[in-house]
Amino acid sequence: MPYLQLFVSQVWSAYRWAATALTTLLVVTYFGPLLYLSWAPRRDLRRRYFADLSAQTSLQARATPAKxxxxxxxxxxxxxxxxxxxxxxxxxxxxxxxxxxxxxxxxxRSATAEPWALVTGASSGIGLAIVREVAQQGINVVLVARDDALLPKALDQLRAEFPERSFRVVATDLSETMPPRDKIDGKSEATPNYLAEIEEATADLFAAGTIRLIFSNAGYLLMSFYWQRSLSEQMRNWECNITAALRLTHFVLGQWAKHQRAALKRDDDRRGSNAAAFGLLAFTSSSSFFLPSPFATLYGAEKAALTSFAQSLAVEVRDLGVDVLVVHPSYTRTNLYANQPKLAILEFLDRFTGASPGYVAASIMRAVGRGLVVRDIGFYSYLTRWVNHVVDIGLLSSLIVLCRHLVPEYRQFRADADASLHSS
Known part of the structure; x- marks a missing residue:
């Protein structure tokens, strides 16, 4: 009996030690950076990514009146x-x-030599808030967005708020998949219209090496049972939410590599952790893929793919001096949910935890250039991340399947699906 008591005591002590160690590790590695970034100042983008251009711009500013x-x-x-x-x-x-x-x-002419950024999905929501954050730091912006009523309105607001900044507009549809031509940059490959338009609008900026901030933010949501919508509609959504970011990133890195290759050959000290910061690739993902996301099946898969892509890419491009950041915002009050079914969970999040686009953009600016690759933003992201770590995802998926009939939204979408089947 004493041996059994001793054994139980030892097991209990080991358990308490392990629980304390894991809790401390979780706080230090996850909640510690979150608390720090909640109060950290916004990153000075010009100092980190355009230090070599600042002196040139200042010299040109003095040379123009002298001339x-x-x-x-x-x-x-x-x-x-x-x-x-x-x-x-x-x-x-x-x-x-x-x-x-x-x-x-x-x-x-000298505007080409000034710092530039490119933001997709820039006509509203998080994208427009990012444009404002960047423009406040004295950086010109290329706005990529759909050619709808939101774009000219956003452009008028930006020019009124930042009259000293230059803005370029690429009005295009990132969900377009039809190629306009067969050869881009000497390679025989199909290229969508939107990428050709972005290349044309930014050719002089990439040639000058002055566009160094890329924010891939564009995306939209389709809510229904996956099989209810046509495959072409789903593939257009996939093109906008994930493939467009991959295409744009591939093009940008090819242009940046041309500028960095010669410098890397001349100075090997720039390789590794001490590599100079030359550019930023920031991706707006989502916390929706932390847990199963029925009724938005493709959206969760797209965001999971985008996060995985960014995490792996960060390793490959560090020697080029490129920072990679992927963010997981919680529910944000944007047009993403416009014209979508009003789900109870979305109404709850909007009422109690919904964040503004400005808050998300400010959080991105606090995380940029601090060695982080992944940044969760908002209470829902923190909660679902914790659940994902504590509860086995396979078990959780099985429970959701078993309890699907208890979810009002499932019954609603199921009724809509049955009605569409009977009508057809």
């Missing part, structure tokens, strides 16, 4: 010689209109 002033002096000297003047007046000359026009043209 105009020199043109004015030459203009006045010419007039003085015509009038037979002996010497040029020492007073500050007035800048003629021709010199001012030349200065404006020089300023327009």
């Amino acid at each position: 105009a002033s020199n043109m004015a002096r030459n203009h006045k000297a010419l007039r003085a010689r015509k009038k037979g003047a002996v010497e040029e007046s020492r007073s500050a000359p007035s800048i003629p209109k021709s010199a001012l026009n030349e200065a404006r043209l020089e300023r327009a």
Whole structure:
């Protein structure tokens, strides 16, 4: 009996030690960074990714008025010689209109040499909030979004809020899969319209090496039983939510590698953990794939694929000086859920835990360039991540299948599916 008591005591002590160690590890490795990032200041994007351009931009800013002033002096000297003047007046000359026009043209040309970012899904929601965050730091932005009523409205707002910033617009549909041509960059491959349009709109920026921030944020939601919608509709959704990000990333890395390859050959010290920060690839994923997501089956699969892609890509591109960040926002009050069935869980999240797009964008800016690859944002993301770690996902999936009839949304979608079958 004493031996049994001793054995139970030892097992209980080992259990308490293991539980304490695991809890401490969870707090330190997961909740610790979350608490830090909740209060951390926004990352200075210009300092991290455009340090080499800042000096050039400052020099150009000083050179432009100097050039105009020199043109004015030459203009006045010419007039003085015509009038037979002996010497040029020492007073500050007035800048003629021709010199001012030349200065404006020089300023327009120099915009290409300024810092630039590209944001997809930039006409509303999280994408528009990211554009505002980036523009506030003095960075110009290329907006990629659908050609609908939201885009010109967003552009007018941005130009009014940031008159000193330059904005380019690529009005295109990222769900379009039809190729317009067969050869891109000398390679024989099919390329969708949207990628060709993005390449054309940013060719000078990539050639100058000044576009270094890419935010792949575009996406939309289809809610129904998977088999209820046509396959072409599902594939368009897949193209926008995952394939477009893969295509854009492949194109961007190819352009960045051209600029970095020569530098890496000259200076091997830039390799590894000390590699200089040259660019950022940020992906907006979702916490929806932490748990099974029926009624949005494809959406959860797309976001799981996007997160896995970003996690692996981060290893491959670090030697190029490229940071990779993938974020998992909780329920956010955006147009993503517009024209979708009103589910009880979504209404609950909207009422109690819904976040604003500005909060999500600010959280992204706090996480950028801090060595993190994955960033969960919001209470629902934290909760589902914890459940995913504690409860076996296979067991949880089986329980959801067994209890499906208890979910009002399942009964609603099932009734809609039966009605569509009878009508057909």
